[in-house]
Amino acid sequence: MNEFQTPKDLQAAEAELSADSGLVLVSDKGVFGLDGEHWQALTQAQWLGLELGQCEPPHLLGHYAGRSYFCQYIEPEHKLDGHWFGLRELLQNNPSWEFELVSRASQVCHWDRNHRFCGHCGSPTEYHSRVRARACPSCGLHSYPRISPCVIVLVRNGEHCLLARHNRSGRPFFTCLAGFVEAGESAEQCARREVREEVGVEIVGLQYWGSQAWPFPGQLMLAFMADYAGGEICPEPEEIAEAHWYHYRDLPLVPPSETISGQLIEAFIKSCE
Numbered sequence: 531m532n533e534f535q536t537p538k539d540l541q542a543a544e545a546e547l548s549a550d551s552g553l554v555l556v557s558d559k560g561v562f563g564l565d566g567e568h569w570q571a572l573t574q575a576q577w578l579g580l581e582l583g584q585c586e587p588p589h590l591l592g593h594y595a596g597r598s599y600f601c602q603y604i605e606p607e608h609k610l611d612g613h614w615f616g617l618r619e620l621l622q623n624n625p626s627w628e629f630e631l632v633s634r635a636s637q638v639c640h641w642d643r644n645h646r647f648c649g650h651c652g653s654p655t656e657y658h659s660r661v662r663a664r665a666c667p668s669c670g671l672h673s674y675p676r677i678s679p680c681v682i683v684l685v686r687n688g689e690h691c692l693l694a695r696h697n698r699s700g701r702p703f704f705t706c707l708a709g710f711v712e713a714g715e716s717a718e719q720c721a722r723r724e725v726r727e728e729v730g731v732e733i734v735g736l737q738y739w740g741s742q743a744w745p746f747p748g749q750l751m752l753a754f755m756a757d758y759a760g761g762e763i764c765p766e767p768e769e770i771a772e773a774h775w776y777h778y779r780d781l782p783l784v785p786p787s788e789t790i791s792g793q794l795i796e797a798f799i800k801s802c803e
C-alpha cells in the first residue's frame with residue numbers, strides 16, 4: 531500500500547522540483563485544477579504555463595508513489611483559466627490520498643501565510659533551512675504549522691448510540707460529539723468534558739479508535755468509542771440543536787464515510803450486527 535512520505539530534511543527540497551513533480555496551487559478559494567470535472571495536481575509544465583509571476587518558491591510536501599509533490603499559495607486575485615475546488619468537495623469526490631495531499635497543501639500554505647512575522651517580537655520571520663518552521667532572526671522563536679487536536683466521541687448504550695445535530699455547522703447531519711482539546715488537558719479528559727458539557731451525559735470505557743487530519747483549517751481529529759454511564763440527555767442550546775439515542779438499524783442522516791465521524795458510526799453498526 532502506498533503511503534504519503536513526509537520529507538525528513540527540507541534542505542534539498544528545491545532541487546527536487548522536476549518535470550515529474552506534482553504541484554498543488556492553493557488560495558483562499560481552495561485548490562486550483564485545470565480540468566473543472568476532476569481535480570488533479572498540476573505538472574511542472576502546466577504550473578509554469580500559468581505564468582504566476584513573482585511568487586514565493588513552492589514548498590515540498592512529500593512523496594507519494596515515487597512522485598514528489600509541492601504546494602504554493604497564490605493571492606485569489608490571480609485570474610487563472612481553470613477551476614477552484616473546495617476541500618470538502620474533494621473529500622467526497624477524490625481518492626483519499628489526493629485529499630490527504632490537498633489537506634497537507636492547505637495546512638502548509640495556511641501556516642506559511644500566518645507566520646510571516648514573529649508572534650513574540652514582531653520581526654519578519656525566515657524559513658528554517660531543514661525543518662518546516664519559520665524562525666525569528668531577532669528572538670529565535672520558531673513557528674511550526676499549528677495543528678489543533680480535537681476529540682470526537684461515539685457514545686454507545688447497547689444497540690443505541692448518541693448522535694447530535696449542531697447549531698452552527700450548517701449541515702443536516704446527526705453526528706458524534708466533538709470538541710477542541712484545551713491547554714493542559716488529556717484527550718480522555720477532553721472527551722468526558724465535551725460529552726458532559728454538550729449533552730449532560732457521563733461516559734466510561736473510552737477506547738481510542740483512530741484519527742484523521744481535518745484541514746478546516748488545521749485540526750487533528752482523535753476518535754474514541756465510549757459507553758454510556760449515566761445522565762439524561764440535556765443539549766447545550768448554544769451548540770446543540772438536538773441530540774437523541776438512535777438504534778443502529780434506525781439512524782438519521784449521518785456524515786459520509788470519508789469523514790472519521792462517518793467511519794465511527796459505521797464501526798458501531800458493524801459491532802451491533
Ligand SMILES: [Zn+2]
Binds near residue numbers: 649652
Ligand atoms: Zn521574534
